[in-house]
């Protein structure tokens with residue numbers, strides 16, 4: 627056991643923080659999807675907002691520890707290695723999607739719930755609970771993370787590493803659209819003008 631292995635352990639702990647937070651967020655989204663009243667939705671919306679604070683910790687942890695693992699000169703990888711560069715690009719993508727798109731959509735969902743008021747959720751609040759800005763980001767981010775885990779363990783060339791991330795993203799996004807499609811169809815008639 628040497629410093630490299632301690633840092634690798636920190637790298638994995640950071641990953642577990644991210645996966646843990648991502649799993650709780652997924653549970654929150656599933657409960658928001660099922661919610662039919664403000665009272666059912668609010669606790670899960672609040673928890674989703676709180677758990678989001680763990681993602682920067684995971685991203686910074688992965689990046690900092692990954693940088694050490696990359697630049698330590700016992701091993702053949704360096705900052706120019708394809709799967710390392712794809713790992714860095716993936717972290718930027720996770721940050722932009724999570725901290726930008728999902729964060730902003732989450733605030734809009736909060737505003738829609740507030741505007742809805744107590745009692746049954748109207749179409750606008752339900753539509754925001756099914757918004758791709760939450761669901762596609764959550765599932766595609768998870769897909770990208772699983773792809774990067776593949777890259778970090780299998781260490782493919784640059785093309786293989788990019789392909790893995792693209793596949794992870796596409797499978798995640800497709801799953802998100804599948805999971806939200808049925809409730810969205812359910813909503814469609816009530817969105818049409820009456821008469």
Ligand code: HEM
Pocket residue numbers: 634637641688689691692693695696703710713714716717770771772774775778779
């Ligand atoms: C989503 C982001 C990331 C995930 C999910 C991830 C995951 C992992 C995993 C699971 C391992 C253990 C592989 C093994 O021991 O076989 C690992 C190792 C490693 N990671 Fe990452 N990582 C990420 C980001 C990064 C970044 C940004 C860098 C570089 C700046 C990096 C550099 C490394 C290096 C050099 C190793 C050591 C490989 C080895 O000793 O076999 N990682 N990573």
